[in-house]
Amino acid sequence: MRQFTFLFIIGILIALSSCRTDFETVASTGDLKFSRDTIYLDTVFTNIGSSTYTLKVYNNSKNDITIPTIQLGKGLNSKYRMTVDGTQGNQGKIFNNVNLLAKDSVYIFVETTANIADANPTDFLYTDQILFDGGTNLQKVELVTLIQDAIFLYPQRYDDGTTESLPIGNEEIYGFFLDENDPVNGNELTFTKQKPYVIYGYAAVPSGKTVSFDPGTRVHFHANSGLILAKNASLNVNGTTSTTDKMENEVVFEGDRLEPDFFDVPGQWGAIWLTDGSTNHKINHLTIKNAAIGLLIQNNNGTTVDIKNTQIYNSSNYGILAQTAKINGENLVVNNAGLGSLACTYGGDYKFTHCTFNNNWNSSSQVAVLVNNYYTGATPEVKDLTAATFNNCIIYGSYSNEMILNKKTGSAFVYQFNNCLIKFNNDSNQYTNNPEYQFTTDPLHYNAIIQNKDPKFFKIAENKFNIDNTSAAFAKGNATYLISLDILGNTRTLPPDLGAYQNKPFPK
Known part of the structure; x- marks a missing residue:
């Protein structure tokens, strides 16, 4: 009985205290x-x-x-x-x-x-x-x-409540065509550095038109936005060498969240999409940050996509995804992508000289460089890889093997690596008899390969891939493939270093 009384009193006290909603202040x-x-x-x-x-x-x-x-x-x-x-x-x-x-x-x-x-x-x-x-x-x-302040570009909203969209195959996506005679912005096909641009949805370049980006231009893409080049449309990025760390003459594509917490968050926006049939693209001194796919390059009408002195960082899927494309890359740096920094797929014709491909994405499925000649489910499923040539390049990253060559029979598969540093371990001997990875005994495909040596990049986490004279890439290049200036405009000496940067003492 005493125990029951005690519990009863406690219950009353709890009930009274729970009913109190105010306090003396x-x-x-x-x-x-x-x-x-x-x-x-x-x-x-x-x-x-x-x-x-x-x-x-x-x-x-x-x-x-x-x-x-x-x-x-x-x-x-x-x-x-x-x-x-x-x-x-x-x-x-x-x-x-x-x-x-x-x-x-x-x-x-x-x-x-x-x-x-x-x-x-x-x-x-x-x-x-x-x-x-x-x-x-x-x-x-x-x-x-x-x-x-900024120039805002976005799809129109019509009187009936619908919004402007773009026909992509059998679907419509949220987007609009850039207008060279826009009544508010003027010529939307010429981007300047006077103000930054903020793009909502996919901005499309009409067929037969060229979109140009002046030195110093800044373009910010909202979530699920990007740039599309239609059939016979061209991209012309005209960045130039900068003299300060502010990259004042670089053209920069990135997301529209300016807070420091979003500085290196991948996948904030969509892609720069060079569609099948777009043509005559020239890219110089462009930095692409935090996209889903930095550059999506499809069959470009038989013309060469020139990509020079360009950096692509923190892509949630691919830095560059090429499909039956033709690319000439010089002084190109691609780092950190969920699937691949560079993926040359479904055949094509590729040449990369003095380029640095690195991937430190925290996933065992990532790779720095992928090359193949097929697209599963496509018709035809296999296409010719007429050339995949890498000269004076670095292919590196945080995992054991940072290069994959996937060949399917029934189509050409031509590749060559000259004077390259490649991270490729064969600890389990699973590649010992694979004919695609005979780095020391296959002069048709491999010449002067440095395997599994640390290039000693300056600060990978900050996308600084400078090297100094302690790097395994120091003075290991072949003068035959020399690009006289590095990505920063520094003069290369002979023999040249591998990768996009000429060696310099690291800053204190």
Whole structure:
């Protein structure tokens, strides 16, 4: 009986305490502590919402307190908005009587959507403050955002509610054709460095037209967006050598999330798609970052795709995926791809000189270089690989074998590696009798191969593939295949180094 009475009393106490929804508080005395005194919201494009940033507010006193007001300095006119302890307040701008227990804290989440016209015209900063309490108890946390103006390109929305789209095979995709006589933007086939561009959906270059990118152009693609070259359309990227680390003359294609957390996140946007029948593509000093496929190159109408002094990083699928294409690559660097940095598939004609192909993707299915002459399920399934030539190149990565040659009979399969450093281990002897991998005894396909030696790249994680004179690639090239300047415009000496970079002492 005594035990039953005790449990009954405990139950009543629990019920009474659970019914209490308020607690006694005292007014805040201006002694709040903050996780930071200024919140820097990273650069955003005009009228594009920012990421959400966090401020933690601490009550270090022994009293439960009430903060009379938490509000933005510009009140309801502020371009910032907040959530305080999970509540929205008055339009996310003003909050009254916020309770905070002793020795406890509350989270405030802040974001913004602002126009370039809202920013200070001299530095393009948009600022405000979070104000806590008022009078002699007033405390402030500063808010700062850099607003960047841009040219926005996107599909039209029609009066009937439908949106412009592109016919791709038997399907329609979200996209639009670039217009050389656009009434707002002018010639959309000529991209300049005056402002960055932000593209929504796939921007298509019409048949028979050429899209050009001037030195210093910056193009940002939204999720599931990219660039498509139609039949008989051409791509002309005209970047030039830069003199600083800001790559001021490089053309850059990347995603539209500018926050540091998205700096090296793969798969933020779609691809640069050179479709079957597109033609006469010339790419120089282009950097492609964080796409699903950096360059998707299909049968390019018998013409050569020239890719020079170009870098492709952090592709969720492929850096370059070529299908029955014809490519000439010089001073090309491709790193980190979910499946392959370079995939030359379904036959084609390829020549790469002084190129660096590396893959450190954390997956056993990744590879730096894949070459094959088939496409499963296609008609015909096999096509001629008339040439796959690699001169003075580096093929390396984090896994045992970073090169795959997949040959199907019934079609030509012509390949040659001259003066290349290749990571290819045969620890289990499974390739000992495979005729495609006889690096030391097959002069028809392999000459002066350096196998499984560390090129000692400067900083792989930062996509810096410079080498110095301690590298296994130092002075191992053949002058017959010399490209006189490296990817940075440095003069190569003789004998040249392998890969896209001429050796230099690493910076301190």
